[in-house]
Amino acid sequence: MERAHVRTRIKFCGLTRPGDVRLACELGVDAVGFVFAQRSRRRVAPEHARLLRRAVSPMVSAVALFMDTPAVEVRQVMRVLRPELLQFHGSEDDAWCRQFGVPYLKAIPMGGADPSNLTEDALFGAYPGASGFLLDSHAQGQAGGSGHAFDWAAIPAALSRPAMLAGGLGPDNVHDAILRVAPWGVDVSSGIESAPGLKDGERMRRFVEEVRRADMSARG
Secondary structure, eight states, X not given: OOOOOSSOEEEEOOOOOHHHHHHHHHTTOSEEEEEOOTTOTTBOOHHHHHHHHHTOOTTOEXXXXXXXXXXXXXXXXXXXXXXXXXXXXXSOXXXXXXXXSSOEEEEEEEETOOGGGSSHHHHHHHOTTOSEEEEEEEETTOOXXXXXXXXXXXXXXXXXXXXXXXXXXXXXXXXXXXXXXXXXXXXXXXXXXXXXXXEOHHHHHHHHHHHHHHHHHHHO
């Protein structure tokens, strides 16, 4: 990607404990993600999401993640969580994603992806209403959060909308990933965990430090 920004945005995803949410906000992340996909090990119930929402600091975006979730369940989560952004990982089309009236990111499965489907025209043609895209390592029909990276060479050379890099990122490789790919933002879940859904405070701190170090290196 062509770097057209001076600061890489950070999203911590798959949070399940209020203390982890508070620490993420203290570390200066831009967004915290809560998973409502049925198959995820990090899934939280809408009732628990209410407690997590109270831990989110002002100026930090709450993101709700779904994967082929029934519309009635999406609306239930929205009433409780009041997310600033939705994130869809399934077979949802653009019209379905737009029906909720909240900006959305569409996850693009990069694992085994057909390069012809990864051009800017193809992505924007399929999802003209998307505020941005999340490029993840899962294959079509699979859930994210695998902890595995994909071949970054498959990423389109330039996208005119924000693109988040995800999949296999952690404190040990996010610096190099940012310098190689120049994403608008990075999304991490398993790379900052001690167990699925349980974040590790030291790894969270190191991840943010490495992102900031990469931004400084990119600015020269």
